[in-house]
Amino acid sequence: MFSWLGHSWRLLRVAGTLARYDVLLPEEYYERYPVSLQATHTLLRIFAKRNRGRTVGARLAKAFERLGPAYVKVGQFLATRPDMIGVTVAQELGRLKDKLPPFSRTIALDTINSELGGTEEVFSGVSEAMAAASIAQVHQGIVPRHGVVAIKVLRPRIEKKMAKEMGALRFLAQGIELFSKQSRRLEPVQFIDTVAAATERELDLRLEAGAAAEFREVAEKDGYLTVPNIDWMRSSKRVMTLDWIDGVPLTDSKGLDKAGADRGALAIAITRGFLAAALDYGFFHADMHEGNLMYGKDGKLWIVDFGIMGRIGQKERRYLAEILYGFLKRDYRRVAEVHQEAGYVPEKFTVEE
Incomplete structure (x- = not known):
C-alpha cells in the first residue's frame, strides 16, 4: 500500500x-x-x-x-x-x-573517515571536489611517500535514493506492459531491470576497483590504452583511491590542440584498444565516451571510470568479428545472416527484411 x-x-x-x-x-x-x-x-x-x-x-x-x-x-x-x-x-x-553540483568536502571527509578509519592516517591532504557526477565525485588527495591520488567518494544516501527511484520506474514499466500490448515487445520492465x-x-566501488585492476592487465598487454593503478589499502565500498592523471580530457578540444595531440592516432588507439580487449579477452569498457578518456602529459591515452564494464563469451566474440568484417567488406547480407544466427533479431524476420 x-x-x-x-x-x-x-x-x-x-x-x-x-x-x-x-x-x-x-x-x-x-x-x-x-x-x-x-x-x-x-x-x-x-x-x-x-x-x-x-x-x-x-x-x-x-x-x-x-x-x-x-x-x-x-x-x-x-x-x-x-x-x-x-x-x-x-x-x-x-x-x-x-554532472551534478558537488556535495561538501566535510561530507566527503566524513565518508572517508567512516570507511577507511581516519583521514589524517591515510591522506595528508584532501582537496575540494574536482568533478561531481550523479553517483560519486572525485577529490585530489596526497598520500605520504607516494604523491597525488584521485579519491572517488559516493554521494551520501545515494543507495537508498537510487533504489526508490528505480522502484518507481519499475512500477511504471509494469503498468505500461499491463495496459499496452504493443509495448511488450520492447520489454520496458527488462530494460529498467538492466x-x-x-x-x-556502480554503487559498490570495490567492484569498480576490481574491474579497473583487471582492465589494467588487459591494457598493458595490448599497449593501446593506459589504466591508473588502484590503491587497495585506501579503497572500500564507498571510497576508491587511484593514481591521479595529469592530462587533457578528450572533451577539451582546445586543450588537445594546445597539447599537440594527434587526433587520428587517438582515434586509432581507442578503436584498437576497445576491439583488442573485447575480441582477445572478452572484457571491455562499456562507457568509453570522450569524458572518460584523457590525453596525458606523458603522451599516453588514459582511460578512467570503470563503473560500467562488460563481458562477452567466445561465441559472441566470433559474431562481433564477423559483423565487423561484413561491414568492412560491405557484405551486408552476411551481416544480416550473422544477426539471425546470433539470435539478435526475431525469427519471424527473413534475411531480406
Missing part, C-alpha cells in the same frame, strides 16, 4: 518535470494525438517553460538532468536504444551530461 503510494508520488513529480520541459506530450507530435490528448496537451502547455529552439531530445535530456541520478542513468541507457525512442532523440540523449542492475554495481 505505502510502496504503491510512494511510487505514485514520485511518478507525479516526474510527470510534472516532463510537462515543464514539454516532453510528456511534445508539441512536435500534436497532430498525431487523438482529440482527448490534444486537449490534455493544451492544458499541459500552461505549465511548460519556454523551450524555443530546443528539440524533443534536447528537452528530454534537460528534464532527466533536472530529475537527478536515476533518470540520468535511464537517459544514458535510452541513448543506446534508438529502436525504442528514435535515432534523433537517441543522439540527443547521447550528449546527456552526468539499468537498475548496472547502476547497483
Whole structure:
C-alpha cells in the first residue's frame, strides 16, 4: 500500500518535470494525438517553460538532468536504444551530461573517515571536489611517500535514493506492459531491470576497483590504452583511491590542440584498444565516451571510470568479428545472416527484411 503510494508520488513529480520541459506530450507530435490528448496537451502547455529552439531530445535530456541520478542513468541507457525512442532523440540523449553540483568536502571527509578509519592516517591532504557526477565525485588527495591520488567518494544516501527511484520506474514499466500490448515487445520492465542492475554495481566501488585492476592487465598487454593503478589499502565500498592523471580530457578540444595531440592516432588507439580487449579477452569498457578518456602529459591515452564494464563469451566474440568484417567488406547480407544466427533479431524476420 505505502510502496504503491510512494511510487505514485514520485511518478507525479516526474510527470510534472516532463510537462515543464514539454516532453510528456511534445508539441512536435500534436497532430498525431487523438482529440482527448490534444486537449490534455493544451492544458499541459500552461505549465511548460519556454523551450524555443530546443528539440524533443534536447528537452528530454534537460528534464532527466533536472530529475537527478536515476533518470540520468535511464537517459544514458535510452541513448543506446534508438529502436525504442528514435535515432534523433537517441543522439540527443547521447550528449546527456552526468554532472551534478558537488556535495561538501566535510561530507566527503566524513565518508572517508567512516570507511577507511581516519583521514589524517591515510591522506595528508584532501582537496575540494574536482568533478561531481550523479553517483560519486572525485577529490585530489596526497598520500605520504607516494604523491597525488584521485579519491572517488559516493554521494551520501545515494543507495537508498537510487533504489526508490528505480522502484518507481519499475512500477511504471509494469503498468505500461499491463495496459499496452504493443509495448511488450520492447520489454520496458527488462530494460529498467538492466539499468537498475548496472547502476547497483556502480554503487559498490570495490567492484569498480576490481574491474579497473583487471582492465589494467588487459591494457598493458595490448599497449593501446593506459589504466591508473588502484590503491587497495585506501579503497572500500564507498571510497576508491587511484593514481591521479595529469592530462587533457578528450572533451577539451582546445586543450588537445594546445597539447599537440594527434587526433587520428587517438582515434586509432581507442578503436584498437576497445576491439583488442573485447575480441582477445572478452572484457571491455562499456562507457568509453570522450569524458572518460584523457590525453596525458606523458603522451599516453588514459582511460578512467570503470563503473560500467562488460563481458562477452567466445561465441559472441566470433559474431562481433564477423559483423565487423561484413561491414568492412560491405557484405551486408552476411551481416544480416550473422544477426539471425546470433539470435539478435526475431525469427519471424527473413534475411531480406
